[in-house]
Amino acid sequence: MPDAVTVNQVAEIRHPMVEQLSQLWRNKTAVAGLIIITTFVLMAIFAPLLSPYDPLETSLYDQLKPPAWYEGGSTKNILGTDDLGRDTLSRIIYGARVSLIVAVVSVGLAFFLGTLLGCLSGYYKGAVDSAIMRVMDMILAFPYLLLAIVVVAYLGPSLQNAMMAIGITYVPRFARIVRGSVLEEGEKDYVMAARSIGAGDLRIIFLTILPNCMGPLIVQTTLSMASAILDAAALSFLGLGAQPPTPEWGAMIARSRGLILRASWVMTFPGIAILLAVLGFNLLGDGLRDALDPRLRD
Amino acid sequence: MLAYILRRIMIMVPTLLGVSIIVFMMLHITPGDPAELLLGERATEQALSELREHLGLNKPLHVQYGLFLKRLLQGDLGETIWTRQKVWIEVKQRFPATIELSIFALGISCFMGTLLGIISATRQYSIFDYLSMVGALAGVSMPIFWLGLVFMLIFSLNLGWLPLSGRLSIDIDLEIITNFYILDSILTRNWAALRDVIWHLIMPAVTLSTIPTAIVARMTRSAMLDVLRQDYIKTAKAKGLSKFKVTFKHALRNALIPVVTTIGLQFGVLLGGAILTETIFAWPGVGKWMYDAVMQRDYMVIQGGVLFIAALFVVINLCVDLLYAIINPRISVS
Numbered sequence: 001m002p003d004a005v006t007v008n009q010v011a012e013i014r015h016p017m018v019e020q021l022s023q024l025w026r027n028k029t030a031v032a033g034l035i036i037i038t039t040f041v042l043m044a045i046f047a048p049l050l051s052p053y054d055p056l057e058t059s060l061y062d063q064l065k066p067p068a069w070y071e072g073g074s075t076k077n078i079l080g081t082d083d084l085g086r087d088t089l090s091r092i093i094y095g096a097r098v099s100l101i102v103a104v105v106s107v108g109l110a111f112f113l114g115t116l117l118g119c120l121s122g123y124y125k126g127a128v129d130s131a132i133m134r135v136m137d138m139i140l141a142f143p144y145l146l147l148a149i150v151v152v153a154y155l156g157p158s159l160q161n162a163m164m165a166i167g168i169t170y171v172p173r174f175a176r177i178v179r180g181s182v183l184e185e186g187e188k189d190y191v192m193a194a195r196s197i198g199a200g201d202l203r204i205i206f207l208t209i210l211p212n213c214m215g216p217l218i219v220q221t222t223l224s225m226a227s228a229i230l231d232a233a234a235l236s237f238l239g240l241g242a243q244p245p246t247p248e249w250g251a252m253i254a255r256s257r258g259l260i261l262r263a264s265w266v267m268t269f270p271g272i273a274i275l276l277a278v279l280g281f282n283l284l285g286d287g288l289r290d291a292l293d294p295r296l297r298d
Numbered sequence: 299m300l301a302y303i304l305r306r307i308m309i310m311v312p313t314l315l316g317v318s319i320i321v322f323m324m325l326h327i328t329p330g331d332p333a334e335l336l337l338g339e340r341a342t343e344q345a346l347s348e349l350r351e352h353l354g355l356n357k358p359l360h361v362q363y364g365l366f367l368k369r370l371l372q373g374d375l376g377e378t379i380w381t382r383q384k385v386w387i388e389v390k391q392r393f394p395a396t397i398e399l400s401i402f403a404l405g406i407s408c409f410m411g412t413l414l415g416i417i418s419a420t421r422q423y424s425i426f427d428y429l430s431m432v433g434a435l436a437g438v439s440m441p442i443f444w445l446g447l448v449f450m451l452i453f454s455l456n457l458g459w460l461p462l463s464g465r466l467s468i469d470i471d472l473e474i475i476t477n478f479y480i481l482d483s484i485l486t487r488n489w490a491a492l493r494d495v496i497w498h499l500i501m502p503a504v505t506l507s508t509i510p511t512a513i514v515a516r517m518t519r520s521a522m523l524d525v526l527r528q529d530y531i532k533t534a535k536a537k538g539l540s541k542f543k544v545t546f547k548h549a550l551r552n553a554l555i556p557v558v559t560t561i562g563l564q565f566g567v568l569l570g571g572a573i574l575t576e577t578i579f580a581w582p583g584v585g586k587w588m589y590d591a592v593m594q595r596d597y598m599v600i601q602g603g604v605l606f607i608a609a610l611f612v613v614i615n616l617c618v619d620l621l622y623a624i625i626n627p628r629i630s631v632s
Contacts, residue, residue: 138316142604143611145570150604153592154328230441234574237443238589253444264451271444278439
């Protein structure tokens with residue numbers, strides 16, 4: 001039966017990506033991370049359907065209502081309300097939108113610029129390489145978060161500027177990884193083969209080499225999403241990111257500081273939301289690293 | 299070794315120049331007149347023109363940068379908008395508070411992080427290992443500005459164990475010599491003050507140490523697991539050495555090498571995190587000062603503060619690299 005033989009052969013030479021995906025699926029941390037992230041993504045997409053109230057709607061009669069399980073709480077506002085009577089649950093659900101958008105945009109920016117610079121650096125070497133890498137060193141000479149804070153301080157506090165600032169500070173991590181991979185891959189025979197059949201530089205960089213550097217890049221992207229959510233929340237907490245009345249988790253915590261004694265729940269839930277979202281991406285990043293990098297496998 | 303140190307110091311120069319270029323450019327890409335930005339909205343026309351003259355704002359950009367660099371090398375970071383105090387003097391006053399907090403936090407991270415990592419590695423896949431690694435992952439994901447507030451709520455407002463904020467209680471007298479309060483209270487043998495200072499340090503330091511502790515614990519665990527699998531550990535065990543001796547004398551020494559690098563890298567996390575922690579706990583250090591400056595749009599202070607912190611960071615990284623070369627004989631210094 002020739003068919004059976006083919007099936008067996010196919011099973012033996014499974015595509016590496018399939019192999020990695022099944023590795024990932026068996027990795028409990030990665031699956032846990034994926035579940036958390038999916039929950040937040042669904043929350044963000046279906047926010048208008050899921051949230052019981054408008055996140056911006058204030059209500060004079062419902063100020064500082066405690067969560068449902070507290071004394072005096074009601075199921076009307078399951079997680080209570082803030083000092084303007086806005087529903088905490090609705091604000092947290094809409095906050096997922098803000099945080100995920102910030103993460104995607106800032107990490108996207110860093111990914112794009114970092115990959116581009118890393119490719120140029122690793123492929124052309126020499127003067128281009130040293131020039132780009134010196135600029136990356138300059139950015140890395142600033143402690144974490146400080147550069148972002150300063151950039152926003154100059155450009156003015158807003159969510160757009162915060163995203164840009166975070167994006168800029170993340171460029172070096174991507175540039176370094178891509179440069180390293182491109183340097184390594186560029187020496188290999190298949191690149192030589194592509195060049196000998198007349199492929200142009202752009203084609204070689206982006207279609208021949210880059211797909212082979214994706215592993216570490218995907219891991220870095222996932223872990224960067226985690227830190228971008230954390231940094232954006234920190235900037236908003238300092239008043240440098242999302243501006244009121246945007247339902248952003250960090251800004252919600254900042255606003256609740258003055259209420260810490262009277263209504264601690266206003267502060268509690270946005271913090272838990274940040275922690276869970278960041279944890280989700282960190283779990284997935286850890287799992288991906290195990291799956292994509294066989295050398296690290298236990 | 300000396301040649302290596304000198305070369306590393308030489309490499310530091312372009313990095314520091316880069317930092318100064320970024321800070322310099324930032325003022326110039328910001329829309330508006332730099333002089334007005336630096337002096338604030340209430341500045342008089344005369345003060346503005348004096349500053350323009352001083353900064354050389356009507357000269358070409360590269361000349362301006364030259365002047366900027368010259369002033370930096372003379373230690374002239376300008377004056378603050380509100381207090382009209384020399385920026386450099388204010389930095390010097392606030393810097394010890396930040397260092398005291400950071401060192402305390404780093405100490406907690408080193409101790410707790412390596413301890414948790416070692417225990418986890420020696421009991422891989424036990425309940426303890428599982429819990430501490432989940433804890434470490436949560437620690438890495440922690441919004442510390444929130445954790446600080448939660449600590450305040452629990453330990454200060456509800457239980458009343460720890461002071462809410464600041465560095466020293468109002469009713470305690472302490473003669474200030476170095477501005478490092480721990481040092482000052484020891485120098486003046488003021489034990490009541492020492493107790494009070496440490497009491498004030500605990501909450502901010504634990505908050506600030508959360509992320510570094512988690513990172514160090516994860517690193518220690520994986521480094522220890524790597525080493526424990528090696529043949530020479532099997533030999534040591536086969537010789538009949540006690541588990542304690544194998545772990546701490548044979549394995550730990552080699553496992554510590556990557557851990558030290560990780561600890562060195564935590565200074566950046568600490569200096570950045572200090573801005574958040576100091577803001578929450580009203581800790582009068584460089585971080586809170588920078589935050590206040592950002593809120594008041596005091597660009598002289600922002601400029602001076604960021605230059606100072608970045609320069610400090612570069613110097614600390616250099617020291618860590620040198621230390622690393624000393625403890626790790628496998629690193630070739632040539």
